[in-house]
Amino acid sequence: MKAKLPVMIASGEYPDIVSGKIDGFNKYGQSGAFIPLNEPIAKWAPNIKKNLIDNPEAKSQTIAFDGNHYSVPMLSAMRTSEGMLVRKDWLDRLGLPMPETIDDWYTMLKAFKEKDANGNGDSNDEVPFSSVGTPDTYYLNFADA
Numbered sequence: 070m071k072a073k074l075p076v077m078i079a080s081g082e083y084p085d086i087v088s089g090k091i092d093g094f095n096k097y098g099q100s101g102a103f104i105p106l107n108e109p110i111a112k113w114a115p116n117i118k119k120n121l122i123d124n125p126e127a128k129s130q131t132i133a134f135d136g137n138h139y140s141v142p143m144l145s146a147m148r149t150s151e152g153m154l155v156r157k158d159w160l161d162r163l164g165l166p167m168p169e170t171i172d173d174w175y176t177m178l179k180a181f182k183e184k185d186a187n188g189n190g191d192s193n194d195e196v197p198f199s200s201v202g203t204p205d206t207y208y209l210n211f212a213d214a
């Protein structure tokens with residue numbers, strides 16, 4: 070999207086909502102391509118307001134130099150459109166609990182790698198972690214910790 074955003078902006082034709090990186094929205098928002106979202110968020114999105122505008126840390130990471138928000142970031146507490154999936158049958162087979170902490174994740178992934186999690190008698194054929202999408206997508210799930 071990074072390379073496509075300037076082209077899309079230059080064309081003058083773009084959808085009502087665009088997905089991408091905050092820096093691009095702040096850059097093109099300040100030049101008038103996007104409307105500031107401060108007022109709509111304050112008026113119609115109390116939960117986003119609470120977690121974005123009223124949260125100094127989130128606000129500092131997302132606000133443009135002109136003081137406006139041109140995007141709604143994917144904050145860790147609000148990251149509901151993605152998540153990690155775990156093979157519960159593998160957890161059950163190895164007697165492990167559903168991971169809650171980073172240490173739990175480490176223990177689980179190490180056990181998946183070293184033990185016969187799929188129960189086929191071969192302890193070397195499991196892939197303990199895989200993903201689809203960009204590296205940002207899956208590493209961010211662990212980055213906050």
Ligand SMILES: [Ca+2]
Pocket residue numbers: 184185186187188189190191192193194195
């Ligand atoms: Ca196996």
